[in-house]
Amino acid sequence: MLEVTALLLDSHSRARVREALRRHARVVFCDTRTQLRTSMMETKGDVAIVQLRDKEGASTLPVVAEIRERYPGAAIVLYCSLEASDVRAIPDATRAGANVVMLRGRDDVGERMRARVERALQDSVSLRIMRDLASRSPPSVHSILECCLRGAHEQLTVERVAEKLGRHRNTLACRLAAANMPPLQKVIGWCELLVAVSLLDKEPSR
Numbered sequence: 001m002l003e004v005t006a007l008l009l010d011s012h013s014r015a016r017v018r019e020a021l022r023r024h025a026r027v028v029f030c031d032t033r034t035q036l037r038t039s040m041m042e043t044k045g046d047v048a049i050v051q052l053r054d055k056e057g058a059s060t061l062p063v064v065a066e067i068r069e070r071y072p073g074a075a076i077v078l079y080c081s082l083e084a085s086d087v088r089a090i091p092d093a094t095r096a097g098a099n100v101v102m103l104r105g106r107d108d109v110g111e112r113m114r115a116r117v118e119r120a121l122q123d124s125v126s127l128r129i130m131r132d133l134a135s136r137s138p139p140s141v142h143s144i145l146e147c148c149l150r151g152a153h154e155q156l157t158v159e160r161v162a163e164k165l166g167r168h169r170n171t172l173a174c175r176l177a178a179a180n181m182p183p184l185q186k187v188i189g190w191c192e193l194l195v196a197v198s199l200l201d202k203e204p205s206r
Contacts, residue, residue: 001026004117005039006049007060008079013104017049020113031055033063040067040074047117049077049102052089061089061096068097073128073198075120077102099123119153125198126150129191141179144172148191156192158184 002025008014014029021027025047030036032054040048048067050060067074078098080086090101099120102108107116126149133145147164148156161184162169172184181187 002047002117003043003045004028004047004049005030005036005043005045006079007031007033007036007054008049008051009055013051013079013108016108017113020108020110021117024114025117033058033060036060037063037066040071044071045074047075047077047120049079049117050098051079052086052093061093064093064098065096072131073124075099075117075124077116077120079104079108081105099127121199122153122195123150125195126152129194129198137181138179140175141181144175144184144187145191148188149195152192152195156188158188161188 002021004017004021004025004027006014006017006027006029008017008029009031018027028039028043030039036048036050036054039045048064050064052060054060064076064078067076076098077100078090078093079102080090080093081104093101100116100123102113102116107113126146130142130146130149134142137145143165144161147161151161151164154160158169158172162172165172169184176182176184176187182190
């Protein structure tokens with residue numbers, strides 16, 4: 001079962017998280033970023049669901065960045081509203097390490113919430129694998145590998161990868177060949193398998 005730490009302050013948000021994940025995860029709620037840090041350290045949690053500020057009014061983004069650095073495989077979900085102040089902070093949250101955004105009142109119910117958590121898990125696993133591969137492969141293919149890993153759930157094709165990267169498929173083929181790597185279609189399949197295996201013990205049960 002997943003371990004989820006949620007820094008959410010209002011009772012309605014907590015109730016929605018509790019209800020959506022009650023058969024799929026053990027959820028621990030906290031009020032401050034210090035408690036968030038401590039909970040993630042104690043449980044080596046799979047998922048953090050975090051709003052932008054804690055009970056004391058402090059930004060949670062420094063702790064998000066710390067969690068991302070210390071636990072590369074942790075899935076971090078930014079829980080926010082469509083208010084202008086929240087929307088403006090989304091790019092900073094993404095840079096700090098948030099994998100996905102969950103919008104209050106739209107994504108935080110039932111299957112939609114579970115889908116956002118699963119997407120965050122897939123993305124975090126992909127980034128962790130990419131971190132491992134980066135030290136074992138030349139920089140010229142890093143963008144290809146990251147694209148294939150982060151898109152492993154999309155049933156990618158060679159054409160789609162080339163489109164995402166803004167490069168001709170022949171250019172990508174040449175880069176892979178120069179790095180003594182297999183053709184792109186095989187790399188796509190390889191990345192899908194790596195992500196799937198890594199998710200076996202992380203995805204919430206249905």
